[in-house]
Amino acid sequence: MADVQLRNVSKAFGRTRAVIDMDLTVPDGSFVVLLGPTGAGKTTTLRLIAGLEKADAGDIEIGGRRVNTDTPAQRDVAMVFQQYSLYPHMSVRDNLAFPLRSPILNTPEAEITRKVQEVAEVLHIPHKLDNKATELSGGEMQRVSIGRALVRDPAIYLMDEPLSSLDAKLRADLRIELKRIHAELAATLLYVTHDQIEAMTMASHVGVLDRGRLVQFGTPREIYENPRTTYVAARLGQPRINLLPVGLLGEAAPEGAQRVGLRPENIRHGAGRDATVVRVEHLGDQTRLHLKLADHDVITLADPHTPLSPGETIQIAAHNPLFFDARGARIT
Amino acid sequence: MSSFSITEPSGRSKWFAGTLVVLYALITMVPLVWIMLTGFKSPADAISYPPKVVFDPTLEGYVNLFTTRTRQTQDFLAENPPVTWADEIVRQYDMVIVGPSKFGERFMNSVIIGFGSTFLSVFLGTLAAYAFSRFKIPLADDLLFFILSTRMMPPIAVAIPIFLMYRQLGLSDTHLGMILLYTAVNISLAVWLLKGFIDEIPREYEEAALIDGYTRFQAFYKVVLPQAATGIASTAIFCLIFAWNEYAFAVLLTSATAQTAPPFIPTIIGIGGLDWPAVAAGATIFLLPVMVFTILLRKHLLRGITFGAVRK
Numbered sequence: 001m002a003d004v005q006l007r008n009v010s011k012a013f014g015r016t017r018a019v020i021d022m023d024l025t026v027p028d029g030s031f032v033v034l035l036g037p038t039g040a041g042k043t044t045t046l047r048l049i050a051g052l053e054k055a056d057a058g059d060i061e062i063g064g065r066r067v068n069t070d071t072p073a074q075r076d077v078a079m080v081f082q083q084y085s086l087y088p089h090m091s092v093r094d095n096l097a098f099p100l101r102s103p104i105l106n107t108p109e110a111e112i113t114r115k116v117q118e119v120a121e122v123l124h125i126p127h128k129l130d131n132k133a134t135e136l137s138g139g140e141m142q143r144v145s146i147g148r149a150l151v152r153d154p155a156i157y158l159m160d161e162p163l164s165s166l167d168a169k170l171r172a173d174l175r176i177e178l179k180r181i182h183a184e185l186a187a188t189l190l191y192v193t194h195d196q197i198e199a200m201t202m203a204s205h206v207g208v209l210d211r212g213r214l215v216q217f218g219t220p221r222e223i224y225e226n227p228r229t230t231y232v233a234a235r236l237g238q239p240r241i242n243l244l245p246v247g248l249l250g251e252a253a254p255e256g257a258q259r260v261g262l263r264p265e266n267i268r269h270g271a272g273r274d275a276t277v278v279r280v281e282h283l284g285d286q287t288r289l290h291l292k293l294a295d296h297d298v299i300t301l302a303d304p305h306t307p308l309s310p311g312e313t314i315q316i317a318a319h320n321p322l323f324f325d326a327r328g329a330r331i332t
Numbered sequence: 333m334s335s336f337s338i339t340e341p342s343g344r345s346k347w348f349a350g351t352l353v354v355l356y357a358l359i360t361m362v363p364l365v366w367i368m369l370t371g372f373k374s375p376a377d378a379i380s381y382p383p384k385v386v387f388d389p390t391l392e393g394y395v396n397l398f399t400t401r402t403r404q405t406q407d408f409l410a411e412n413p414p415v416t417w418a419d420e421i422v423r424q425y426d427m428v429i430v431g432p433s434k435f436g437e438r439f440m441n442s443v444i445i446g447f448g449s450t451f452l453s454v455f456l457g458t459l460a461a462y463a464f465s466r467f468k469i470p471l472a473d474d475l476l477f478f479i480l481s482t483r484m485m486p487p488i489a490v491a492i493p494i495f496l497m498y499r500q501l502g503l504s505d506t507h508l509g510m511i512l513l514y515t516a517v518n519i520s521l522a523v524w525l526l527k528g529f530i531d532e533i534p535r536e537y538e539e540a541a542l543i544d545g546y547t548r549f550q551a552f553y554k555v556v557l558p559q560a561a562t563g564i565a566s567t568a569i570f571c572l573i574f575a576w577n578e579y580a581f582a583v584l585l586t587s588a589t590a591q592t593a594p595p596f597i598p599t600i601i602g603i604g605g606l607d608w609p610a611v612a613a614g615a616t617i618f619l620l621p622v623m624v625f626t627i628l629l630r631k632h633l634l635r636g637i638t639f640g641a642v643r644k
């Protein structure tokens with residue numbers, strides 16, 4: 001395992017600038033999640049590190065060694081693709097053994113058998129080893145795909161939305177599995193997703209990307225509690241943060257503040273300004289209140305068994321508000 | 333009680349479709365069956381009118397196809413009794429077998445030239461198709477159009493220039509010359525067909541193999557090629573059928589050494605005209621390799637090898 005560093009890395013496809021001046025450090029043994037919507041440059045960043053794309057500018061270092069001109073094989077990285085991409089003409093066993101049989105690793109057959117068995121057990125697929133790759137369910141395919149990375153001991157594991165094509169139950173299971181694997185192997189992982197739950201639950205560090213730029217990097221807690229911009233604030237939190245004009249709730253705003261960000265759980269009920277209940281959403285474990293506050297929509301959380309119903313009026317006040325200036329940058 | 337389904341054809345339409353297919357197969361098989369039957373007829377039966385469907389089968393046609401014979405005097409025939417069953421067959425015309433005919437040689441020429449040019453077309457076609465499919469090639473579209481344009485006229489339209497060129501280069505009546513010629517005609521088909529097949533193989537497979545520690549050529553060999561098997565098989569069949577059946581250039585460019593079977597078969601002369609049973613026997617044997625080749629590669633012609641392994 002090793003750390004990975006990107007310095008001022010840029011990549012453009014024709015006129016589209018996919019990655020712009022990216023500075024990113026993936027510390028040894030960390031689980032870094034890159035978060036951002038489609039087109040933010042997440043996958044391109046992964047492919048640049050893997051060597052599937054050549055950087056236009058900047059340096060990429062793996063374990064302190066500059067790898068810009070290395071082939072993917074020389075970089076010693078493992079990657080899990082968004083699609084399962086199992087070799088369809090091979091059995092599950094041969095798929096898992098494929099990286100070990102490469103000319104670079106050239107592992108002895110006995111060692112291959114042992115490692116494949118070991119990984120198959122971690123991923124709960126030992127009974128499927130002799131199936132053809134095409135005979136698996138979607139979840140099994142993606143597990144084999146992850147397994148193909150795990151049989152190796154690379155400098156870094158790169159994962160490109162590996163869970164996005166799976167159903168919710170399987171996603172939740174594999175999330176826990178990946179976290180466990182990371183802890184057991186003490187592996188370095190760079191994981192790309194647009195799913196904030198994956199980011200919050202698995203990451204030791206989160207990097208938020210916006211149109212090719214890394215806008216904030218920190219622990220999930222830091223990103224959630226101390227977002228640097230309204231963009232970052234809106235990326236994490238379900239339901240999303242409320243962004244309201246300053247002064248609407250009578251809070252004391254610092255100089256230059258234009259907007260105030262309020263997480264749903266940071267809206268206190270029972271005192272303050274009057275707001276009308278528009279809609280009550282019972283989700284089981286939580287209840288969301290959609291409120292109208294002087295023509296602005298506000299979402300907050302309520303007790304799961306709240307007796308409130310649409311049309312009623314409640315009082316709300318801000319707690320720990322976040323202030324942003326006209327351009328969306330945080331003011332502290 | 334039958335239930336109604338939108339996607340499943342009804343029993344009656346299945347029956348109708350089945351009948352049509354069988355009927356079509358029967359019609360297309362009539363000439364083939366007729367050739368095969370004629371091969372086992374005597375020369376008299378072969379040209380009798382009305383045509384005979386029931387007849388005494390004989391191997392006369394096959395014997396005549398593979399041998400050369402001469403007429404002999406009664407004395408000679410009395411002194412040399414027939415040794416093999418083939419001798420007995422030709423004895424009825426007061427003839428003896430003096431040696432093998434050229435058919436075996438011509439047939440081998442067809443095999444060498446047909447399979448040689450098929451291998452070369454598919455080999456070059458696969459590499460070119462892969463390059464067109466995966467790499468950024470300057471003027472790729474123009475090059476592809478140029479390759480296709482070689483097929484826009486019938487090949488025989490350039491017969492005379494090729495004839496002169498081959499004479500200059502010493503390629504006339506050589507195996508190499510015919511292999512190169514048929515490859516040149518087939519390569520455009522091979523590139524276009526194979527490019528379609530390779531385009532359909534997702535790049536992720538090669539990228540995964542590159543990251544798994546393989547070079548690009550190894551990724552091509554171990555991951556792309558097995559998945560292109562379907563396309564390679566069907567392309568090979570098309571190329572072989574063209575090279576195997578080609579007649580015009582073979583007549584023009586080959587004679588003593590590299591003549592293939594198609595120009596040879598119609599020249600089998602019997603007593604008093606064409607020996608139809610021998611011609612039919614030659615045609616039957618000539619049909620076999622393509623039939624066997626197609627049947628061997630049949631399972632690759634069925635799609636679905638890659639189905640479901642990559643979510644689109």
